[in-house]
Amino acid sequence: MPDIMLENPSRAMRLGVAGPVGTGKSSLIGLLCRELGTQLDLGVITNDIYTDEDARMLRAAGVLDADRIRAVETGACPHTAIRDDITANATAVEDLESDYPGMELVLIESGGDNLTATFSPALVDAQIFVLDVAGGGDVVRKGGPGIARADMLIVNKTDLAPFVGVDAHLMRREGEVARDGQPVIALSRNDPASVQSLTDWVLTTLAAYRAGDHQAIDPGPMAPHSHADGTTHEHASAGAHSH
Numbered sequence: 480m481p482d483i484m485l486e487n488p489s490r491a492m493r494l495g496v497a498g499p500v501g502t503g504k505s506s507l508i509g510l511l512c513r514e515l516g517t518q519l520d521l522g523v524i525t526n527d528i529y530t531d532e533d534a535r536m537l538r539a540a541g542v543l544d545a546d547r548i549r550a551v552e553t554g555a556c557p558h559t560a561i562r563d564d565i566t567a568n569a570t571a572v573e574d575l576e577s578d579y580p581g582m583e584l585v586l587i588e589s590g591g592d593n594l595t596a597t598f599s600p601a602l603v604d605a606q607i608f609v610l611d612v613a614g615g616g617d618v619v620r621k622g623g624p625g626i627a628r629a630d631m632l633i634v635n636k637t638d639l640a641p642f643v644g645v646d647a648h649l650m651r652r653e654g655e656v657a658r659d660g661q662p663v664i665a666l667s668r669n670d671p672a673s674v675q676s677l678t679d680w681v682l683t684t685l686a687a688y689r690a691g692d693h694q695a696i697d698p699g700p701m702a703p704h705s706h707a708d709g710t711t712h713e714h715a716s717a718g719a720h721s722h
């Protein structure tokens with residue numbers, strides 16, 4: 480699997496946030512904006528099929544100047560716009576960077592998608608994959624390129640674990656095994672220590688990126704799948720999904 484070497488580490492680092500529907504991607508981006516917005520020059524791109532709902536939610540949260548939060552309406556399943564044809568996202572990032580020349584970090588949210596959606600390394604420098612405990616304790620074991628190889632795996636909403644009968648610490652340990660020791664954070668927005676672990680990781684990754692020591696890694700393509708309109712996407716990995 481090819482790793483992409485940095486061509487221009489002086490531009491903003493692009494950090495993708497992917498994961499199934501409702502696992503807390505927008506909330507995590509809101510947290511990062513709140514925690515890092517005073518020390519970093521930030522921007523956000525959201526992806527939705529037909530709406531700008533995630534962007535509107537983040538603007539309403541008041542975590543960042545509204546103009547720094549831009550929405551891409553993908554018109555198709557969002558995984559297409561973050562992996563197969565990144566043009567709309569790449570253009571949105573470039574527009575943000577040209578409007579805010581000092582920008583240091585752009586957070587790109589994939590629209591909620593299935594377990595195997597990943598960002599192209601041509602679009603992002605690093606990526607976070609978000610699962611939540613409400614999706615079930617065995618979801619990590621189901622695997623997929625995002626779980627196995629994203630730069631960071633988040634097991635989110637750990638505050639809900641007792642209510643859904645899931646052992647969040649076991650999920651985290653299984654994540655570490657599935658990822659060969661690559662980082663996993665068990666996160667809750669109500670747990671300041673876990674939020675601190677996440678912001679520390681972002682700042683460490685940004686420092687490595689700036690120093691030219693970070694490589695964008697391709698977690699691998701998503702599964703072959705078909706869309707409601709009959710189009711089919713074939714990729715080289717196993718498994719399938721429907722929308």
Ligand SMILES: Nc1nc2c(ncn2[C@@H]2O[C@H](COP(=O)(O)OP(=O)(O)OP(=O)(O)O)[C@@H](O)[C@H]2O)c(=O)[nH]1
Binds near residue numbers: 499505533590638668
């Ligand atoms: N209990 C709890 N709920 C959370 C946490 N983080 C997010 N949520 C809730 O989870 C729900 C989904 O969060 P979002 O951030 O909208 O999730 P998303 O992954 O962006 O959703 P889509 O964009 O629709 O895929 C919301 O009701 C959030 O308030 C958390 O740490 N704990």
